[in-house]
Every structure is written in C-alpha cells, then in structure tokens.
Amino acid sequence: MATDAEAMPVLIDTHAHLDAPKLARDEEGALARARAAGVGTVVAVGVDMESSRAAVVIAARRPEVLATVGVHPHDASDVAAGDLDELRRLAAEPPVVAVGECGLDFFRDLSPRDVQRRVFAQHLALAREAGLPVVVHCRDAYAECLDILRREWPPPVRGVMHCFLGDEAVARQALDLGMVLGIGGSLTFPREEALRRVVSGLPLERLVVETDAPYLTPRPKRGSNEPAYVRFTAERLAEVIGVDFACVAETTTRNARILFDIHDGS
Numbered sequence: 001m002a003t004d005a006e007a008m009p010v011l012i013d014t015h016a017h018l019d020a021p022k023l024a025r026d027e028e029g030a031l032a033r034a035r036a037a038g039v040g041t042v043v044a045v046g047v048d049m050e051s052s053r054a055a056v057v058i059a060a061r062r063p064e065v066l067a068t069v070g071v072h073p074h075d076a077s078d079v080a081a082g083d084l085d086e087l088r089r090l091a092a093e094p095p096v097v098a099v100g101e102c103g104l105d106f107f108r109d110l111s112p113r114d115v116q117r118r119v120f121a122q123h124l125a126l127a128r129e130a131g132l133p134v135v136v137h138c139r140d141a142y143a144e145c146l147d148i149l150r151r152e153w154p155p156p157v158r159g160v161m162h163c164f165l166g167d168e169a170v171a172r173q174a175l176d177l178g179m180v181l182g183i184g185g186s187l188t189f190p191r192e193e194a195l196r197r198v199v200s201g202l203p204l205e206r207l208v209v210e211t212d213a214p215y216l217t218p219r220p221k222r223g224s225n226e227p228a229y230v231r232f233t234a235e236r237l238a239e240v241i242g243v244d245f246a247c248v249a250e251t252t253t254r255n256a257r258i259l260f261d262i263h264d265g266s
Contacts, residue, residue, distance in 0.1 A: 008038035009249030011234055012256040013227040015101075015135065015162055015182055015210035018044040018065065019054035022214045022224045030213075030226045031064060037228035038249070040064065041262065045135060047072035047101050049083055052090055059095030066260065067093070068135050070100040076111035076119040084122055091130040097260040099127035100135030101162060104148075107140040117148065124152040127159070133259055134159035136179075142170045149177055160259060163212055168198050175206050180259055182210045185218035185225060188236045196240050204241055204248065208256045209234045 013034065017023065023030050034042060044059055045068045046052030052069035059067035069090040071079055091099055102123035104116050111119075127134040136159055138145040149157050156178025164171065164181040174181060186192050187199060199207075209230050211218075217225040218232040238248040256262065 009246045010040040010253055011038050011209065011230055011249050012041045012043070012253050012262075013039050013211050013213070013230040014043050014160065014208045014256050014260075015045050015184070016042050016213040016227050017047065017051065017215075018042065018058050018213075019051045020214050023226060027058070030228070031062065034227040034230075035064070037231045039227050039230055040253075041066060041256075042227045043068060043097065043256075043260065045101050046070050046090075048075045048078065049086065052087065056090055056093050056095060060093070065095070066097045066262065067095045068098040068100050069096055070102040070123055070135065071119060072101050072137060073103050073105040073116045073120065074108065074110040076116045078111075079119050079122075084126065087123075088126055088130070091126065091132060096132070097262065098133045098135050098159075099123055099130065100159075101137045102134065103137035103162075104141035104145045105137060105139045106144075117144070120145075120148055121152050124149070128153060132158075136161050137163070139165075142166050146170070146173050146177065149179075153177075158259070160208060162210065163216070165192075165195060166198070167194075168201065171198055171202055175202075180206050180208055180255055183207050183233060183237055184210045184212050185216040185229070185233055187233055187240065188219040190219070199237070200240050200242075202241075204243065204251045205255065207237070207252055208259065209237065209248075209252045 044055040055067035059065040162182045213225040238245045
C-alpha cells in the first residue's frame with residue numbers, strides 16, 4: 001500500500017533562497033517539511049556571488065536541491081572584474097540548472113539603470129552560452145525587460161519570469177517569447193485580485209510555482225516562508241484556474257522539469 005507521502009502529488013518549488021539565514025539555520029527541518037508537503041525538488045537561487053556559491057554547495061550535498069547562479073539587479077553595480085567568469089565556471093557545475101536571478105528592478109533602483117541593463121544582457125549571453133535557462137527578476141520594468149530579452153535572445157527564450165505580477169498584455173508578450181511564468185505567494189494575497197484575474201486566463205502548461213522563500217509567504221501562513229508552503233500557492237492556483245490540485249501539481253511539475261531539464265534522479 002502506498003504511504004501518504006508516496007500518494008501525495010509531487011511539487012517543485014522553482015525559486016527559494018535556501019542560503020537566507022532563516023532557512024540556513026534549519027536547512028534539514030525545512031527540507032524535511034517540504035518532503036512531507038509533497039515538494040520533491042527545490043531550486044536554490046543565487047542573487048549575488050556569495051549566494052550563488054552557497055546554492056551550488058547546498059545542491060551538491062542535497063539530492064532534492066538544484067541551484068541557479070547569478071546576480072540580482074539590486075547588486076548589479078557590485079559585479080566586479082572576474083565575477084562573470086566565476087559565474088561561468090559555477091554554471092558548469094552539475095547541480096546548476098539555470099542562470100539568474102537577474103534582470104531589472106526600477107522600483108528600488110538600488111543599482112543604476114544602465115548598469116542593470118548591461119549586467120542583465122551579460123547574464124543572458126552567459127545563459128545562452130551555457131545552454132541553460134534564465135531566471136528573470138522584473139519589477140516596474142516589464143517593457144524594457146521584454147525589449148532586452150527580444151534583442152539579446154531570439155525567441156524562443158528559455159526562461160522563467162520569476163514572481164510574475166504583470167498584466168495580461170505583459171503575460172502574453174512573455175509567453176510569446178517562449179518563457180514560462182513563475183507564480184508565487186502573491187497569488188494568495190487578498191489585495192492581488194487583479195493578478196488572479198490575469199492568471200485565470202493563462203495556460204497552465206506555461207506556469208510554474210515558487211515560494212521565493214523566505215519572502216512572500218502565502219496565505220493562510222504568516223511569518224517566514226519556506227519551500228513546503230509552495231503547496232498553498234499551488235492550491236490557490238487550482239482554485240483560480242478552475243482545475244483540481246492534482247492537475248496543477250502534475251502540470252507545473254512537468255513544466256519545471258522541462259524548463260530546467262530535470263530528470264528522475266536529478
């Protein structure tokens with residue numbers, strides 16, 4: 001007879017920051033709770049050189065964890081000579097499945113916009129060179145982000161628009177480029193009715209689920225986010241689209257496996 005864990009639909013958390021202190025202090029517990037919630041794989045995302053190295057180390061010792069390497073737009077101005085070469089070396093490590101988190105953030109503007117644009121384009125070139133997908137962060141910069149993607153990566157773009165919060169027009173443009181959209185805890189927030197309307201009309205075959213842990217904790221949870229909570233986002237996604245949870249779990253997991261080229265035993 002199958003156990004509850006074996007019978008539970010399997011999910012992939014496509015975006016978590018496992019090196020963040022709140023998760024790093026309880027790595028074993030967080031991953032055990034994820035397994036108990038039916039999360040079979042967690043993608044640990046790098047946002048700067050230190051966290052990129054950490055993601056690779058975590059993934060090397062944890063068979064259920066995969067890694068990405070990259071520099072967030074907030075830290076684009078900190079990219080030093082040689083960092084892209086190191087990212088290139090890290091991207092060749094077996095547990096690495098994508099380049100990023102990279103992109104544009106014109107909301108906080110913590111790095112000059114011209115620097116963000118340049119570093120984003122460099123990440124796209126690195127991803128194409130390495131044969132890996134790209135994890136794109138975009139906030140208050142969708143038009144320019146999409147323009148850079150069109151210019152730097154002739155469609156189809158192999159990548160995910162992380163923590164998608166755009167409108168229907170932006171969603172369609174990203175899908176037309178070939179990307180998938182990352183749906184996170186924001187989908188569960190009471191104030192995000194507009195996002196739920198947009199997502200309700202999107203093809204499930206082009207969506208993946210994510211936590212962005214320890215951030216963006218989905219309702220009804222509070223406090224720090226963790227990979228196990230991707231289940232709450234998947235359940236809300238099922239309600240929004242109007243399908244059962246098992247369908248969302250199966251389809252988003254298949255989408256993530258295709259995007260990141262994840263095979264059984266990866």
